[in-house]
Amino acid sequence: MTNQADLVWSQTLEVLERQLPSASFETWLKKTRALALTGDTVVVGVPNEFAKDRLASRYASLIRQSLRQVTQRNLNLRFVVPGDSPNAQVAASAFPAGYDGVAEAPPSAPGTPPAGDSPYKPLNPKYTFDTFVVGASNRFAHAAALAVAEQPARTYNPLFIYGGVGLGKTHLMHAIGHLVSQRNPSARVAYVSTETFTNEFINSIRDDKTVQFQNRYRSVDILLIDDIQFLAGKERTQEEFYHTFNAIHEANKQIVISSDRPPREIPTLEDRLRSRFEWGLLCDIQPPDLETRIAILSKKANLEHLDVPDDVISYIATHIETNIRELEGALTRVVAYAGLMRAPISLDLAAQALKDILPPVRPRHITVDLIMQVVADHFGLDVEELKVRKRTRTVAFPRQVAMYLTRELTDLSLPRIGEEFGGRDHTTVIHACEKIAEDARADPSLAHTIQELVSRIQSMA
Numbered sequence: 064m065t066n067q068a069d070l071v072w073s074q075t076l077e078v079l080e081r082q083l084p085s086a087s088f089e090t091w092l093k094k095t096r097a098l099a100l101t102g103d104t105v106v107v108g109v110p111n112e113f114a115k116d117r118l119a120s121r122y123a124s125l126i127r128q129s130l131r132q133v134t135q136r137n138l139n140l141r142f143v144v145p146g147d148s149p150n151a152q153v154a155a156s157a158f159p160a161g162y163d164g165v166a167e168a169p170p171s172a173p174g175t176p177p178a179g180d181s182p183y184k185p186l187n188p189k190y191t192f193d194t195f196v197v198g199a200s201n202r203f204a205h206a207a208a209l210a211v212a213e214q215p216a217r218t219y220n221p222l223f224i225y226g227g228v229g230l231g232k233t234h235l236m237h238a239i240g241h242l243v244s245q246r247n248p249s250a251r252v253a254y255v256s257t258e259t260f261t262n263e264f265i266n267s268i269r270d271d272k273t274v275q276f277q278n279r280y281r282s283v284d285i286l287l288i289d290d291i292q293f294l295a296g297k298e299r300t301q302e303e304f305y306h307t308f309n310a311i312h313e314a315n316k317q318i319v320i321s322s323d324r325p326p327r328e329i330p331t332l333e334d335r336l337r338s339r340f341e342w343g344l345l346c347d348i349q350p351p352d353l354e355t356r357i358a359i360l361s362k363k364a365n366l367e368h369l370d371v372p373d374d375v376i377s378y379i380a381t382h383i384e385t386n387i388r389e390l391e392g393a394l395t396r397v398v399a400y401a402g403l404m405r406a407p408i409s410l411d412l413a414a415q416a417l418k419d420i421l422p423p424v425r426p427r428h429i430t431v432d433l434i435m436q437v438v439a440d441h442f443g444l445d446v447e448e449l450k451v452r453k454r455t456r457t458v459a460f461p462r463q464v465a466m467y468l469t470r471e472l473t474d475l476s477l478p479r480i481g482e483e484f485g486g487r488d489h490t491t492v493i494h495a496c497e498k499i500a501e502d503a504r505a506d507p508s509l510a511h512t513i514q515e516l517v518s519r520i521q522s523m524a
C-alpha cells in the first residue's frame with residue numbers, strides 16, 4: 064500500500080465521516096482501504112461484492128467529491144475485492160484478511176486540472192461563515208476569523224482560537240479556508256489537524272522525505288492547524304512546527320491555530336512556540352447561551368429541511384448546554400427516532416428519544432407546606448388553622464384532605480405527617496387517609512376536587 068494512497072484515503076474518510084450519517088459511514092466506508100494511487104486512479108479495497116456494488120452505485124460521486132476536496136484533483140475510483148480482478152493491478156496480499164473482485168465507478172467529469180502536490184484541503188462544505196450562528200459566546204472569535212479571512216496576513220497573524228470541546232473552532236477555521244479560496248481560487252489553503260501534521264512528519268522522516276514535507280507546508284498561503292494542544296510532549300514535532308511557523312510567517316502568509324486551551328496552559332510547549340502563538344491575536348469561544356443554542360438548532364433544522372416544532376428545539380437547547388456537537392447530535396437523534404417510529408416530532412417523542420442522554424427530569428419537590436397552602440386556599444382557610452388542634456368540621460375535613468395528599472405526594476412517614484399537622488398521632492393520620500380515600504370513591508365530586516388539588520400542587524412544585 065503506498066503511503067500517499069493511505070494518507071489521501073484517511074483524509075477522504077475524515078471528510079466523508081463528517082458528511083454521512085454515522086450508520087452509513089460505519090457500514091459502507093469504515094472498513095475500506097486505499098490499496099493504491101496509480102496515475103489518476105485511487106484503488107479502494109472493500110470487503111465484499113455487496114459493499115462494492117453499493118459504494119459504486121450510491122456513494123461514488125460523494126467519494127469523488129471528497130477526494131477532490133482533499134487532493135484538489137479529479138481522481139477516478141476503482142473498488143476492488145480480492146481474488147478475481149484482472150484490472151485491479153493490486154497484489155492480493157495488499158488486501159486485509161477477508162476481502163474478495165473489482166468494481167469500477169464511472170470516471171469523474173473532466174475539468175479541474177490535476178493540482179499535483181498541493182497541500183491537502185479537506186474542508187467540510189457545511190462549515191462556512193453562512194452556517195455559523197453568532198452569539199455573545201463566539202462574537203469575538205467570529206469577528207477575528209472574518210477579518211483574517213478577508214485580509215490574510217494583514218490583520219492578526221497568527222490567529223489563535225481556543226475553547227472547549229465542540230464549540231465551533233474547527234467550523235470557524237474551515238469557514239476561513241472557504242472564504243479565502245472563494246475570494247482567491249489560486250490561494251494555497253492547507254487545513255490540517257496537529258495529529259495529521261505529526262504523523263506526516265514522522266512518516267517523512269521514516270521515508271527520507273523531509274524536504275518534500277517541509278516544502279509542502281512551508282509554501283502555503285494559509286495554514287489552518289487544528290488542536291495544537293496535541294503538540295504537548297512531542298519535542299521533535301514542536302521543533303519542526305517552529306520552523307514551519309517561522310517560514311510561513313516570514314513569507315507574510317497567514318497562520319490560524321486552534322486549541323482547547325490558551326498557549327500558556329499547554330504543558331511542555333516550548334517557550335519560543337508559546338511566545339509566537341501569542342504574537343498575534345488570542346481569542347476564546349465560550350459555551351453558547353440559551354438563545355444562541357436555540358438559534359443554532361433552528362438553523363440546522365432549516366438547513367436540513369427538518370420540520371421541528373419550537374418547543375422541541377427549546378427542550379433540547381435547555382437541556383444540552385456545553386457542547387454544540389452534542390446539541391446537534393440530540394436533534395439528529397430526535398429526527399431519526401421520529402422517522403423510525405413513523406410519528407410526528409413532538410415534545411413527548413423528543414423526551415423519549417433522548418431519555419438515555421439527558422439528565423433525568425428534575426424530580427418535583429412537593430413539600431407539606433405547599434400542600435397545606437393549596438388546600439387552605441381551596442377551602443378558604445389560613446394555613447395555621449390546619450396545624451392547630453381545632454376539631455370543627457370546617458377545619459377537620461380540609462385537614463384530612465391535606466393529610467391524605469401529604470401521604471400520597473410526599474415520602475413523609477405517618478408519624479412525621481402527624482407532627483406537621485399539630486402533633487397528631489400516626490393513627491389519626493391513617494384514619495384520615497382511609498376516610499378520604501373511601502369518601503372519594505363514593506363521591507365523584509370529591510374525587511374531582513382531589514384531582515384538581517393534585518394538579519395544582521404539582522404545577523406549583
Ligand SMILES: Nc1ncnc2c1ncn2[C@@H]1O[C@H](COP(=O)(O)OP(=O)(O)OP(=O)(O)O)[C@@H](O)[C@H]1O
Pocket residue numbers: 190194195196197201226227228229230231232233234235290323359387388391
Ligand atoms: N456558532 C455555531 N453555529 C452553527 N454551528 C456551530 C456553531 N458552533 C459550533 N457549531 C457546530 O458544532 C459542531 C462542533 O463544532 P466544531 O467541530 O467546530 O467544534 P470544535 O470546537 O472544533 O471541537 P473540538 O474541540 O472537539 O475539535 C459542528 O457541527 C459545528 O458546525
